[in-house]
Amino acid sequence: MPSLTWFSDLEYWLVDEPALSRAVLTDDRFSSSTLNTSFSRFSSGHIHQECAYLLDILRRWYVEHDPPQHTAERRVTQAHFSRGLLTRLGPAINDIVDETLDALSARTGGVDAVRDIAEPVSARVIGLALGLQRLDISQLHRWSADIAAFVSAVYRLDLARKAQQAVLEMADFIRQELTGQAAEGLAGRYQDGDFLAGVADHTMMLFGGLETSARLLGLALWELLCTSDRAAVEVEEIIDRVLRRYPPLKYVSRVAAADIELADRRIRAGELVMVSLTGAEDVATPALAFGMGRHFCLGMPLTMLETTILLNAFQRRFPDAALAAPNAEPSGNHAYHGFHRLPLVL
Numbered sequence: 001m002p003s004l005t006w007f008s009d010l011e012y013w014l015v016d017e018p019a020l021s022r023a024v025l026t027d028d029r030f031s032s033s034t035l036n037t038s039f040s041r042f043s044s045g046h047i048h049q050e051c052a053y054l055l056d057i058l059r060r061w062y063v064e065h066d067p068p069q070h071t072a073e074r075r076v077t078q079a080h081f082s083r084g085l086l087t088r089l090g091p092a093i094n095d096i097v098d099e100t101l102d103a104l105s106a107r108t109g110g111v112d113a114v115r116d117i118a119e120p121v122s123a124r125v126i127g128l129a130l131g132l133q134r135l136d137i138s139q140l141h142r143w144s145a146d147i148a149a150f151v152s153a154v155y156r157l158d159l160a161r162k163a164q165q166a167v168l169e170m171a172d173f174i175r176q177e178l179t180g181q182a183a184e185g186l187a188g189r190y191q192d193g194d195f196l197a198g199v200a201d202h203t204m205m206l207f208g209g210l211e212t213s214a215r216l217l218g219l220a221l222w223e224l225l226c227t228s229d230r231a232a233v234e235v236e237e238i239i240d241r242v243l244r245r246y247p248p249l250k251y252v253s254r255v256a257a258a259d260i261e262l263a264d265r266r267i268r269a270g271e272l273v274m275v276s277l278t279g280a281e282d283v284a285t286p287a288l289a290f291g292m293g294r295h296f297c298l299g300m301p302l303t304m305l306e307t308t309i310l311l312n313a314f315q316r317r318f319p320d321a322a323l324a325a326p327n328a329e330p331s332g333n334h335a336y337h338g339f340h341r342l343p344l345v346l
């Protein structure tokens with residue numbers, strides 16, 4: 001199979017070879033501003049009218065923007081996600097993991113690694129990193145799943161309505177959380193009076209960070225339990241294997257900003273390109289799971305820390321744990337790897 005394919009039915013290119021994915025992600029002629037293209041190509045007028053607020057917020061996510069706008073917007077949150085943050089949060093993440101694993105012993109009716117481990121740990125860690133006080137764990141995951149469902153199928157009016165409802169509720173929640181916080185760091189853009197920018201930054205990080213890290217935690221636990229000699233394998237190796245074979249987010253998208261020759265094909269200006277993040281089996285090259293280039297994931301160090309702490313603690317506490325039958329239930333979203341349920345026997 002060629003590594004660059006034009007799908008004329010869906011009207012997009014698929015790049016599915018790691019070296020070519022890297023080439024696209026580091027080529028400035030590909031723009032990240034893809035939503036306008038996919039909304040105009042795939043979403044109906046009903047969605048544009050009824051869900052204008054949703055589309056407006058998603059278009060404001062800076063993961064959608066190119067330089068120089070992107071550079072300036074990213075700077076605000078990049079400063080927050082510094083090494084200092086990890087040093088400060090490390091002990092609290094240890095506590096979150098310990099408390100979550102303690103609670104498993106008290107559970108009756110079986111343990112589900114998604115509901116009982118991955119969801120609470122990911123929500124509490126992201127809440128901690130963003131300085132959120134009033135966390136409703138299942139609510140946060142419902143919001144992020146509703147947004148993920150629409151972003152993966154932008155032609156569905158029913159999913160657009162649910163995603164818009166989620167973003168409206170998140171905006172309310174963010175307004176309450178940020179009111180009264182010091183006008184620095186993440187709260188700064190909101191307190192400058194640019195409320196929509198604050199909502200956009202926070203919804204992007206809550207959604208982007210939660211959906212992906214919960215999936216990574218579930219996938220990493222699954223991979224750990226599938227490894228026969230797991231006591232002899234470093235958890236870092238298990239996580240790396242998951243990131244290469246089953247990146248939580250399978251694709252990112254780009255739009256050609258000019259006519260571009262790539263792998264003996266001609267991509268025309270304005271065409272949509274889906275870039276696969278799966279692969280990169282050669283350990284000498286970095287995994288693509290967190291992207292590459294100027295949009296490289298800001299939350300990567302936090303997520304890696306949280307996943308390493310969880311796997312080490314889980315392995316220490318439950319060395320005989322196993323996957324239960326009936327086994328793992330994959331989640332129904334085609335754009336992500338991960339599980340809806342992952343029953344365990346401890």
Ligand code: HEM
Binds near residue numbers: 032126209297
């Ligand atoms: C397993 C966990 C995670 C995965 C797999 C992941 C994946 C990614 C990927 C692939 C991108 C690049 C998107 C692109 O190039 O279009 C990205 C960007 C981003 N991620 Fe993550 N992410 C994770 C966790 C987090 C967390 C915990 C946060 C923050 C709380 C976060 C915040 C961001 C932000 C703000 C961007 C946009 C960066 C930019 O546009 O400059 N991510 N992430």
